[in-house]
Amino acid sequence: MTSAILPDAEATLAVLADKMRGAIAHDARLIGIYSGGAWLAERLAGMLDGEHPVGYIDVSFYRDDYAQKGLRAKLETTTLPFEVAGSRIVLVDDVLYTGRSVRAAINELFDYGRPEAIELAVLIDRGGRELPIEATYVGARLAVARDLSIVLQRHLDGGLELSVEQAGGAAGA
Amino acid sequence: MRNPQLNAAGRLQHLLTLEELPADIVNRILDTAVPFVSVAERDVKKVPLLRGKTVFNLFFENSTRTRTTFEIAAKRLSADVINLNIGVSSTTKGETLLDTVDNLVAMNADMFIVRHGQSGAPHLIAQHLSATGRAHIHVVNAGDGRHGHPTQGLLDLFTIRHYKHDFRRLTVAIVGDVLHSRVARSLIHGLTTLGTPEVRVIAPQTLLPTAVESLGVHVYHDMRAGLSGCDVVVMLRLQNERMKGSLLPSAGEFFKHYGLTAEKLQLAKPDAIVMHPGPMNRGVEIDSAVADGKHSVILPQVTFGIAVRMAVMSMLAGN
Numbered sequence: 001m002t003s004a005i006l007p008d009a010e011a012t013l014a015v016l017a018d019k020m021r022g023a024i025a026h027d028a029r030l031i032g033i034y035s036g037g038a039w040l041a042e043r044l045a046g047m048l049d050g051e052h053p054v055g056y057i058d059v060s061f062y063r064d065d066y067a068q069k070g071l072r073a074k075l076e077t078t079t080l081p082f083e084v085a086g087s088r089i090v091l092v093d094d095v096l097y098t099g100r101s102v103r104a105a106i107n108e109l110f111d112y113g114r115p116e117a118i119e120l121a122v123l124i125d126r127g128g129r130e131l132p133i134e135a136t137y138v139g140a141r142l143a144v145a146r147d148l149s150i151v152l153q154r155h156l157d158g159g160l161e162l163s164v165e166q167a168g169g170a171a172g173a
Numbered sequence: 174m175r176n177p178q179l180n181a182a183g184r185l186q187h188l189l190t191l192e193e194l195p196a197d198i199v200n201r202i203l204d205t206a207v208p209f210v211s212v213a214e215r216d217v218k219k220v221p222l223l224r225g226k227t228v229f230n231l232f233f234e235n236s237t238r239t240r241t242t243f244e245i246a247a248k249r250l251s252a253d254v255i256n257l258n259i260g261v262s263s264t265t266k267g268e269t270l271l272d273t274v275d276n277l278v279a280m281n282a283d284m285f286i287v288r289h290g291q292s293g294a295p296h297l298i299a300q301h302l303s304a305t306g307r308a309h310i311h312v313v314n315a316g317d318g319r320h321g322h323p324t325q326g327l328l329d330l331f332t333i334r335h336y337k338h339d340f341r342r343l344t345v346a347i348v349g350d351v352l353h354s355r356v357a358r359s360l361i362h363g364l365t366t367l368g369t370p371e372v373r374v375i376a377p378q379t380l381l382p383t384a385v386e387s388l389g390v391h392v393y394h395d396m397r398a399g400l401s402g403c404d405v406v407v408m409l410r411l412q413n414e415r416m417k418g419s420l421l422p423s424a425g426e427f428f429k430h431y432g433l434t435a436e437k438l439q440l441a442k443p444d445a446i447v448m449h450p451g452p453m454n455r456g457v458e459i460d461s462a463v464a465d466g467k468h469s470v471i472l473p474q475v476t477f478g479i480a481v482r483m484a485v486m487s488m489l490a491g492n
């Protein structure tokens with residue numbers, strides 16, 4: 001096991017915002033995947049130029065491990081306060097790992113309408129993909145042992161922090 | 174002995190009754206139903222959770238409404254749904270309940286939604302499946318005899334929580350034909366489990382089960398006294414088809430004493446909600462002005478009922 005040296009979440013977020021600035025469509029909608037991605041989408045909306053409406057997605061109904069694990073206990077409600085059909089969308093997540101959550105999110109989005117385009121912004125790309133999915137914008141790349149999870153936490157003051165936990169079963173970021 | 178509704182891991186395996194269902198599971202069902210409400214508001218009113226699963230609506234007793242809501246819920250989960258109204262087919266040819274079940278299991282059923290006139294029929298099916306090594310097939314009670322109607326109880330709880338938030342501060346009155354009502358029985362168990370301090374039943378003595386107080390409710394025979402200070406008023410359908418003999422003088426007489434009118438409703442709290450499981454007998458247990466009035470949440474109950482049934486089915490199928 002290699003103990004991962006984690007980058008500072010706030011600094012990585014600034015890097016991610018820099019990469020997105022000027023690159024994303026001026027009217028792009030930011031859709032955060034619960035829960036880490038939702039916090040990031042809110043923060044990014046304030047850091048980027050222009051108006052970027054924020055939506056939230058809980059992919060639980062579309063996960064491919066439902067048959068093995070059942071429905072998670074704590075569900076959030078997907079809330080997209082804009083038309084998905086014809087929109088340019090940036091999906092936002094904290095950690096890109098297997099790609100399965102992103103697959104689920106894209107499937108769910110299409111049940112709301114046909115987007116013009118979907119991009120993906122992630123704070124951390126830790127490799128380990130099990131699906132042909134890549135992020136358009138990445139804050140930092142990191143190699144982490146398979147038995148560890150990278151977890152984004154939000155403090156009461158809104159500040160973000162990354163930590164490492166022992167993975168509980170197969171990770172599904 | 175283990176609660177027959179829970180599997181070895183303590184997760185919900187069947188939904189047979191709200192009796193002895195732990196509060197954390199009841200709350201989890203209600204929590205899970207919240208995001209399902211918004212699925213109905215989308216372009217594509219479907220999620221893929223039960224894709225490839227086959228759900229049998231096994232109705233030994235007629236109920237178009239309940240069957241339809243289960244059918245919609247299962248279809249919105251992407252299940253294949255087969256409706257069987259058995260009351261008039263196999264059983265009249267002499268097939269037993271469990272033979273019917275075995276035949277449907279041979280057709281690779283994944284879940285049975287069971288409505289039966291006999292109390293305990295869904296339990297019997299669940300036990301039979303367990304005893305024959307087919308415990309992965311789930312059973313949902315959609316109303317059995319006078320015993321229970323747990324998904325109706327859950328949708329009532331969901332509706333109350335949606336409008337009133339905290340059960341621990343509520344006074345809830347259940348009015349009318351409690352004797353024949355499995356809805357009332359399920360709701361009373363659910364309200365008690367979630368810590369409702371004051372549950373009242375308001376009915377003539379002839380329409381109350383014996384020893385109804387043992388369920389933890391306060392009994393009122395006078396509607397005005399019973400409605401006083403209530404946050405929630407649940408009207409029950411007068412079940413004419415279940416009445417044997419003369420429990421009541423007449424429907425008109427019943428309405429006079431136990432029908433909900435705007436004038437009587439004024440005795441409840443100003444922000445009280447009025448519920449009814451449907452189908453309503455207007456002018457028998459509820460006045461049209463109340464049924465269609467601003468306190469009524471009868472139609473939201475129907476909408477929430479689908480979300481609650483989706484939550485139950487998707488929790489079962491994943492456990």
